Amino acid sequence: MEEGPYKCVRDGNGTVNRVIRMGTRKSQLARIQTDYVAEKLKTLYPDVHLEIVAMSTIGDKILDTALSKIGEKSLFTKELENALERNEVDLVVHSLKDLPTTLPNGFTIGAVLQRESPHDAVVLHPKNSGLTLDTLPDGSVIGTSSLRRAAQLKKRFPHLEFKDIRGNLNTRLKKLDEKEDYAAIILAAAGLKRMGWEARVSQVQFCIPQGALAVEVRARDCDILEMVSTLHHSETVLRCIAERAFLRRLEGGCSVPVAVNTEVKDSVLSLTGAVYSLDGADSLKEAMETSVDPGNKLVAAADIQHVGVTAHNVPQCAQVAAEKLGVDLADLLLSKGAMEILTTARKLNDAR
DSSP states (O other), X not given: OEETTEEEEEOTTSOEEEEEEEXXXXXXXXXXXXXXXXXXXXXXXXXXXXXXXXXXXXXXXXXXXXXXXXXXXXXXXXXXXXXXXXTSOSEEEEEGGGSOSSOOTTEEEEEEOOXXXXXXXXXEOGGGTTOOTTTSOTTOEEEESOHHHHHHHHHHOTTSEEEEOOSOHHHHHHHHHHSSSOSEEEEEHHHHHHTXXXXXXXXXXXXXXOOOEEEEEETTOHHHHHHHGGGOOHHHHHHHHHHHHHHHHTTOSTTSOEEEEEXXXXXXXXXXXXXXXXXXXXXXXXXXXXXXXXXXXXXXXXXXXXXXBOOTTSOHHHHHHHHHHHHHHHHHHHHTTHHHHHHHHHHHHHHO
């Protein structure tokens, strides 16, 4: 049944409950992640009826081209955001790393859940069991869908070759196991854990920030925003704000090799960032830190966002400090020549 602008259902007792429609990609991992968010919401709001609406995105459909070559910033989010704009769904669950650092007008990230492992996992072809990236033979081919991963790993493992591999986790693992094209592939450790495939991980590396789930909503939907905000994990929020501010300042997307890592300890947020040439030979790396002590709490305006994130239950002073840290570190790298490295990387990538 429909009541007002929202979809509702009537339960066995005759009570009318609002239906919250959750948008997600169709992949198995995306569904697992969305089910995880749904379970948390159902625990907190048992009277709310949740429906999951799955759809395919540009990134799911174009599988014969490297992500860095497609030329679309919202590869895994655009169709979901279109559905959100048309009121076909009420919220969307994303891997935060897939969300551009600048969101379309009218949207906001209403929840950032506690981060799983931010690391990358090395998954070996069965014939290479027991080896590592260090001990694989010269010229071994490593598959990755990320330009940023490849650039960093080329610098550390110059004896290896890196080639693009596309598809969801299931598809990429099948390509690894059933063919001889790759000696190993690099995948997100968090995704493998959520799928229950930790046993496939032979080695972990750190290349790009990942492992955090985000819930995107319409900024005007104050009730939905209030509901999902209970899922915020304060430390992960601050880390992701700093990372997104850093990446946005450097215009870091799929087409440029930019790396960033964060840590919070004793109310101090530490941020390490780097830029790389495509072959990993040229790089810049710096680190900075700032206090995110919540003692000096500031009252926030209702519509304040930080790089797309709305988190009223996280001290504003800490969010401001986190965003400033990301911008300041990016500016430091820019002052040392980061833009020249990234401009060259973009040109070379476009020419490939």
